[in-house]
Amino acid sequence: xxxxxxxxxxxxxxxxxxxxxxxxxxxxxxxxxxxxxxxxxxxxxxxxxxxxxxxxxxxxxxxxxxxxxxxxxxxxxxxxxxxxxxxxxxxxxxxxxxxxxxxxxxxxxxxxxxxxxxxxxxxxxxxxxxxxxxxxxxxxxxxxxxxxxxxxxxxxxxxxxxxxxxxxxxxxxxxxxxxxxxxxxxxxxxxxxxxxxxxxxxxxxxxxxxxxxxxxxxxxxxxxxxxxxxxxxxxxxxxxxxxxxxxxxxxxxxxxxxxxxxxxxxxxxxxxxxxxxxxxxxxxxxxxxxxxxxxxxxxxxxxxxxxxxxxxxxxxxxxxxxxxxxxx
Numbered sequence: 257x258x259x260x261x262x263x264x265x266x267x268x269x270x271x272x273x274x275x276x277x278x279x280x281x282x283x284x285x286x287x288x289x290x291x292x293x294x295x296x297x298x299x300x301x302x303x304x305x306x307x308x309x310x311x312x313x314x315x316x317x318x319x320x321x322x323x324x325x326x327x328x329x330x331x332x333x334x335x336x337x338x339x340x341x342x343x344x345x346x347x348x349x350x351x352x353x354x355x356x357x358x359x360x361x362x363x364x365x366x367x368x369x370x371x372x373x374x375x376x377x378x379x380x381x382x383x384x385x386x387x388x389x390x391x392x393x394x395x396x397x398x399x400x401x402x403x404x405x406x407x408x409x410x411x412x413x414x415x416x417x418x419x420x421x422x423x424x425x426x427x428x429x430x431x432x433x434x435x436x437x438x439x440x441x442x443x444x445x446x447x448x449x450x451x452x453x454x455x456x457x458x459x460x461x462x463x464x465x466x467x468x469x470x471x472x473x474x475x476x477x478x479x480x481x482x483x484x485x486x487x488x489x490x491x492x493x494x495x496x497x498x499x500x501x502x503x504x505x506x507x508x509x510x511x512x513x514x515x516x517x518x519x520x521x522x523x524x525x526x527x528x529x530x531x532x533x534x535x536x537x538x539x540x541x542x543x544x545x546x547x548x549x550x551x552x553x554x555x556x557x558x559x560x561x562x563x564x565x566x567x568x569x570x571x572x573x574x575x576x577x578x579x580x581x582x583x584x
Contacts, residue, residue: 267298278324280445
């Protein structure tokens with residue numbers, strides 16, 4: 257298949273990745289690597305926008321994230337995997353783009369205002385936090401990526417990137433394509449307590465979780481609160497266990513499970529045990545691949561070194577064009 261379009265995407269290494277990350281983004285990344293020229297970055301500078309005060313675990317999270325990516329199925333022979341801070345062109349382009357980006361564009365960004373509210377009490381009212389959409393734009397434009405896989409909540413950031421592109425191309429000369437959103441299908445998983453799966457809620461199942469940890473977390477899952485006894489008819493649409501089955505199970509079996517729940521033919525404990533078995537089996541090949549990379553740290557280093565070199569080769573050419581266009 258011809259890879260005529262280029263993708264750039266990244267993740268912040270702020271904690272261990274969980275099954276929500278895997279089904280919501282990583283599995284799509286795995287598919288996209290066969291269809292597009294893909295640049296996937298561990299965006300460690302972005303992690304500093306909210307976590308600058310404590311960087312003690314940053315390197316560990318970077319390593320864990322790359323292992324998760326590889327174990328889920330990203331292939332360095334099909335896509336480029338690198339750490340953002342190893343490609344200094346991101347920082348230079350961020351600086352240059354910040355010179356032309358109006359402050360009002362950043363202040364009106366809805367996710368900026370929302371995160372300020374969510375993280376109230378933490379000192380994140382910094383230039384870096386306000387300007388992170390410009391850094392994200394630099395991440396994309398350094399590779400002239402014309403497709404960006406995003407969720408709908410990230411659409412304002414991408415539209416801001418497009419505005420910055422238009423402004424740069426108008427002020428100087430057309431250097432950058434306007435990146436288009438690639439709305440990929442995402443399978444949404446709730447946390448084990450029924451809320452959104454999140455590291456901050458501690459309601460997640462890590463991609464690296466052992467079979468024992470998976471079973472423990474599944475047995476803690478919230479089910480139908482109105483179903484007190486096994487003989488009570490259930491409401492699978494409000495059950496976390498059923499939500500997981502819809503993502504990981506076969507459609508026919510999931511429909512059958514829903515009917516059995518409604519007719520009180522299966523109890524919550526049995527249902528949880530079956531789900532734990534299903535997840536453990538699903539994750540088995542992922543965990544087997546993980547062991548390979550955990551045993552050989554040099555393999556991860558080699559992949560990242562090569563990825564950074566390839567990324568720098570592309571980004572440095574882009575920066576040459578930028579400097580020429582800006583006459584600096």
